[in-house]
Amino acid sequence: MTSPAPVLLWFRQDLRLADNPALLAAAATGAPLVALYVLDDVSPGAWRRGAASRWWLHHSLASLARDIEALGGSLVLKQGDASQVIPALARQTGARAVFWNRRYEAWARRRDEAIKVSLKQDGVEARSFNGSLIVEPWTIATKTGAPYKVFTPFWRSLQAGHEPSEPAGRPGRLNWAPAPQGDALDALKLRPAKPDWAGGLRDSWTPGEASAQARLEAFAASRARAYADTRNLPAQPGTSRLSPHLHFGEISPRQVWHAVRAAGQDATEGGRTYLSEIGWREFSYNLLYHFPDLPDANFQARFDKFAWTGRKEQLTAWQNGLTGYPIVDAGMRELWHTGWMHNRVRMIAASFLIKDLLVDWRQGQAWFWDTLVDADLASNAASWQWTAGSGADAAPYFRIFNPVSQGEKFDPDGDYVRKWIPELAGLRGKAIHAPWTADRATLARAGVRLGTDYPMPIIDHAEARKAALAAFETIKDAA
């Protein structure tokens, strides 16, 4: 007797079993399933994942594979151009259908559309689902049908008319088809080999759905309440740290929304502020979908004329956490060590690169893309353009962060700086955010030799601010 035709379940950025629409729909067909992940770095225009993101992906795939094995199945791993791999595997397994959850990057949409056409030509059903967003970009628009370009009306509209339904659980039991041959996880070479720089990542994170759920529950139950006050203090665990879990779809924004509400936190200032950050994620995807070159080109074309005069060695100093501004350097070192940076510090570091060093925001975007475990094309592009002032609904160009006053305001005891810049650990008080202002005796007592142990500022902020304002002045009236 011939076995029934299977349904291929293609995992992408939805590496979870709970609240997974494609998985639930595939299970509901009653057909045996083949679970699949394709590492596709080669599709035209693909943004190849950065190194930190690949490390996360390795462990997230390992976690998903274990969860699937516990249900009696297995996760098939492949690599290559998905527009070749998916139709080939459908033929090989005799699949009657391929199900997946949608992505929104231009290159992925082009690729997925081609796969749909190819599968249909082969007589294979192709169905896609919403597994990553509360509102897909084509379902929300202004009264005139235009895409939203300003966050607040977008967020109001989302809350008024697009409340997410209750998240679904895991499917009860699953019926598996024989798994075709795939690659071993190690063959994908997602982890660093020589040298192994991932120690800080291992110490900081546990990728996977179970860890994501635990983190969400802990956050919703307690820290969400104070989020509005503590989220700006990088020395404190005030944020949810869910960003990489959300990026890889180990958890859905709908699950986050309902967990916050179930804990009663939508009635607290903190909970509402936190949910608005979920709103910013949605807004970024909305922008990326409607303006697909958001990661590549200035949203405001007048910035095409901007003179980015920053030098290579300044970019390198920023990347290495050696600018001489402690709050900036602490953030850049936290990023290098853990694959993540506190959001407040991301803004300070980004403002410094763009407005103090006059380095093109795309250089900063590229560095974050390579080093962040939560690197996300939509959020990364929208946030860098926001800081640069070139984006939709962007910060006004004269808003230039002062790295000293930001440090004093948001790291008042200097604990964050001391944690990431051990060579300054002996400093106390105001000197921690501006060591070059400390007198010789203070520096000596702290064991700090400026210019030797820790650099003098590579640029004078007050002068840099004036230069940035002058530079922006030249493009202000451009078309």
Next chain:
DNA sequence: TTTTGAGTTGTTCGA
């Protein structure tokens, strides 16, 4: 079509 109110996250200066 025109009008109107509003717009994530800051800094500096002068009273």
Next chain:
DNA sequence: GTCGAACAACTCAAA
């Protein structure tokens, strides 16, 4: 030390 204004208009979204 604290407070309000200036920074620069401009675009968006809705009435």
